[in-house]
Amino acid sequence: MARMTAARAAVEILKREGVTDAFGVPGAAINPFYKALKEGGGIHHTLARHVEGASHMAEGYTRARPGNIGVCIGTSGPAGTDMITGLYSAVGDSIPILCITGQAPTNVIHKEDFQAVDIAAIAGPVTKMAVTVLEAAQVPGVFQQAFHLMRSGRPGPVLIDLPIDVQLTEIEFDPDTYEPLPVYKPAATRAQIEKALSYLLASERPVIVAGGGVIGADACDLLTEFAELTRTPVIPTLMGWGALPDDHELNAGMVGVQTSHRYGNATFLESDFVLGIGNRWANRHTGYKLDVYRQGRTFVHVDIEPTQIGRIFPPDYGVVSDAKAALELFVRVARELKAAGRLPDRTEWVAATRERKATLLRRTHFDDVPMKPQRVYEEMNRAFGPETRYVTTIGLSQIAGAQMLHVYKPRHWINCGQAGPLGWTIPAAIGVAKADPQAPVVALSGDYDFQFLIEELAAAAQHRIPYVHVLVNNAYLGLIRQAQLGLDIDFQVNLEFENINTPEIGVYGVDHVKVAEGLGCKAIRVTEPDRLGAAFEEAKKLAEEYRVPVVVEAILERVTNISMSRTMDISDITEFEPVATERSHAPTAISPLKV
Numbered sequence: 001m002a003r004m005t006a007a008r009a010a011v012e013i014l015k016r017e018g019v020t021d022a023f024g025v026p027g028a029a030i031n032p033f034y035k036a037l038k039e040g041g042g043i044h045h046t047l048a049r050h051v052e053g054a055s056h057m058a059e060g061y062t063r064a065r066p067g068n069i070g071v072c073i074g075t076s077g078p079a080g081t082d083m084i085t086g087l088y089s090a091v092g093d094s095i096p097i098l099c100i101t102g103q104a105p106t107n108v109i110h111k112e113d114f115q116a117v118d119i120a121a122i123a124g125p126v127t128k129m130a131v132t133v134l135e136a137a138q139v140p141g142v143f144q145q146a147f148h149l150m151r152s153g154r155p156g157p158v159l160i161d162l163p164i165d166v167q168l169t170e171i172e173f174d175p176d177t178y179e180p181l182p183v184y185k186p187a188a189t190r191a192q193i194e195k196a197l198s199y200l201l202a203s204e205r206p207v208i209v210a211g212g213g214v215i216g217a218d219a220c221d222l223l224t225e226f227a228e229l230t231r232t233p234v235i236p237t238l239m240g241w242g243a244l245p246d247d248h249e250l251n252a253g254m255v256g257v258q259t260s261h262r263y264g265n266a267t268f269l270e271s272d273f274v275l276g277i278g279n280r281w282a283n284r285h286t287g288y289k290l291d292v293y294r295q296g297r298t299f300v301h302v303d304i305e306p307t308q309i310g311r312i313f314p315p316d317y318g319v320v321s322d323a324k325a326a327l328e329l330f331v332r333v334a335r336e337l338k339a340a341g342r343l344p345d346r347t348e349w350v351a352a353t354r355e356r357k358a359t360l361l362r363r364t365h366f367d368d369v370p371m372k373p374q375r376v377y378e379e380m381n382r383a384f385g386p387e388t389r390y391v392t393t394i395g396l397s398q399i400a401g402a403q404m405l406h407v408y409k410p411r412h413w414i415n416c417g418q419a420g421p422l423g424w425t426i427p428a429a430i431g432v433a434k435a436d437p438q439a440p441v442v443a444l445s446g447d448y449d450f451q452f453l454i455e456e457l458a459a460a461a462q463h464r465i466p467y468v469h470v471l472v473n474n475a476y477l478g479l480i481r482q483a484q485l486g487l488d489i490d491f492q493v494n495l496e497f498e499n500i501n502t503p504e505i506g507v508y509g510v511d512h513v514k515v516a517e518g519l520g521c522k523a524i525r526v527t528e529p530d531r532l533g534a535a536f537e538e539a540k541k542l543a544e545e546y547r548v549p550v551v552v553e554a555i556l557e558r559v560t561n562i563s564m565s566r567t568m569d570i571s572d573i574t575e576f577e578p579v580a581t582e583r584s585h586a587p588t589a590i591s592p593l594k595v
Contacts, residue, residue, distance in 0.1 A: 002173060005167065005170055005171070006133075006166055006169050007033045007139075008036040009139055009140050009171060010036070010140075013144065013178060016175065016180070017147045019043055019071055020043060020044065021045075021046065023061070024051070024071075024074055025048055025050075025054060026075065028102070029076035029163075029164050030102030030162070032164060033162060045073075048456060049455040050453055051079045052453065054074065054427070055427075056086050056453070057070065057428065057456075058099075059431060060430065060435070062096060062097055062435075063093075063095060063428075064432045064436050066411075068435055069098060070096075071097070073100045076104055076116060080101040080122070081119065084123060085421050086157075089424065090126075091157055092418025093212060094154050094216055096150035098160070099123070099127075101162070102164060102167070103162060103163040119132070126157070127156065127158055129145070129159070131161065132163065133163070133166055135166070137171050144178075146160055147180055147181070148182075148183065151183040152183050152184040152185065153304060153305065154304050154305035185322035187325035188319050188329055192319045193329040197337070199273055200273060200275060201337075205270055205349050206233075206275065207233050207235050208274075208275045209279050210278065212417065214240055214277055215411060216278065217278065218324065222324065224248070228250065229331065229335060230334055230346070232346065233252035235267070235268060237254070238256070238282075239415065241254065245407075246407055249350065249354060257287040257565035258564045260402075260573070262356075262361065262362060262575075263356040263359070265571070266360055267356055273298045274299050278304070280303070280308055280311070280312070282417065282418070287570045288568035292569055292570060299313075300318070301318045302321055302326045304320070304323065355594075359594050361589050362403060362577070362580060363579055364378035368557065369527065369529070372560060373397070375532070377400060377405055383536035383537060384468075386406075386412075387440060388412065389414060390443075391441060391444070393423075393424035393428070393449055394421070397446040398415065398444065399479070402415075406588075416428070422449045425449055425469075426443065426453050426456045426469070432467075433467045441468070443470065448477055450469075450512065451510065457520070458519040460521070464547040465547075471512060473508060474556040475494070476496075476559070481494075482564075485561075497509045501514075513553060522546060524550070526553065562576070581593075
């Protein structure tokens with residue numbers, strides 16, 4: 001049998017589990033693993049500028065393609081703690097990433113050695129498994145179990161902590177005979193699917209709520225077929241956006257208190273039956289007024305994780321199943337029902353849904369200077385086509401983007417849904433672009449999100465990873481300022497200052513163009529709305545020519561309130577701006593406004 005270090009055995013397992021890319025920052029306690037990475041070959045490493053950035057790169061990489069598992073690597077102590085935010089983000093959104101950390105030697109871990117911390121205990125609550133491997137011979141089994149856990153049931157992250165002496169110890173390991181463990185995914189039974197369908201057949205105004213689990217299971221084609229067979233409108237969640245194209249006649253729009261469409265909320269409130277598949281009834285979708293969300297509706301919930309059934313509210317019927325396995329049966333039984341003439345006629349309900357989609361629109365066309373953010377998203381719709389992969393995290397930019405942008409394919413809206421950490425967007429966009437170098441990647445940030453991990457632009461410049469980053473700048477913590485309205489304060493959310501080195505930008509403070517250029521990227525500042533289109537086209541050309549990120553900074557009006565509920569009630573959305581009443585008000589809407 002082959003003899004090699006435990007670190008080399010770990011690298012060989014990574015390759016046999018399908019890993020081709022890793023993101024990280026080396027350090028003393030993880031250097032033996034980096035030596036094995038270099039000598040083993042076959043895995044391309046992207047050097048991040050911050051270890052948290054590496055964890056978000058791994059997330060973006062996983063989210064971009066079915067089957068991907070992003071790997072992030074760091075040394076002992078603060079490197080592991082820096083990656084906790086990435087692990088939290090991944091576990092919240094059911095994203096499998098593998099975090100590998102170095103550790104002090106086994107004999108001094110408990111002696112407060114330099115950069116020795118119990119990272120397994122710290123990471124435990126935000127992973128499916130977090131373990132410090134104390135015996136070198138266990139390394140192959142631990143890595144094998146890690147991939148099994150990441151892929152089985154509800155997907156999620158794992159952390160493996162490797163003391164430096166464990167990495168260096170030689171073990172017997174034969175990589176040629178290594179085999180991944182079988183993946184376990186629960187599957188619905190025929191009887192369960194038939195019962196779930198009985199609720200749909202008995203309803204008059206059904207909807208399907210499609211969550212991120214549908215995309216994660218690579219089951220979007222099955223969802224589309226099932227919706228078309230049963231003529232049931234689909235409401236994607238924020239994490240499920242793209243499961244059905246926005247321009248599909250059965251896409252009813254998104255629902256919620258923030259990232260929602262007027263027509264989506266209206267259709268949901270008219271429904272009498274809801275089939276949730278691969279979703280978790282997140283509070284930004286349901287709001288906190290669950291009586292409003294549930295009133296007059298029957299619910300069936302299908303989810304891969306047993307403890308998700310009934311977590312937020314008890315459904316009328318629950319099914320524990322992988323979304324793909326459930327949808328395969330839903331389609332099979334629906335085909336049989338259609339052949340037998342037993343599917344109800346939903347013509348009127350679908351027509352009413354489409355009518356709302358063509359009448360309940362928000363206005364995007366404004367000519368104001370400084371710009372209103374709505375105009376930025378209108379111009380993005382014109383400039384970036386259906387192949388675009390959008391990447392964003394949190395803030396008014398994300399909320400407005402979700403209300404106004406268009407997504408046509410799964411994994412083309414890549415969003416940190418549950419954790420929402422500022423700074424996520426830049427490194428995640430790098431991971432997405434690394435996973436799919438041929439697709440146009442467009443990131444979207446407010447100024448504060450952009451500044452949190454801005455140094456990762458240098459990593460993309462170094463590794464020639466191009467994408468376009470749309471930066472909407474109002475020098476404000478916009479979402480927090482808007483949340484403070486109910487408290488009648490405007491406190492510690494104002495980022496304005498006069499930059500002594502760039503007086504021409506006035507009170508907008510940070511000169512993002514100079515910073516981006518200093519980090520090796522290209523940047524364009526836009527102050528007038530009629531220049532946005534040309535700027536986006538120029539950005540695409542520059543990204544292609546120089547193979548680096550290109551930042552398009554749009555200088556916005558200082559204060560904008562984006563449509564949302566101030567009471568966390570989906571029936572009580574405040575429209576701060578005038579809604580669309582003429583076609584010219586929403587020229588890039590999916591359905592032209594009917595007037």
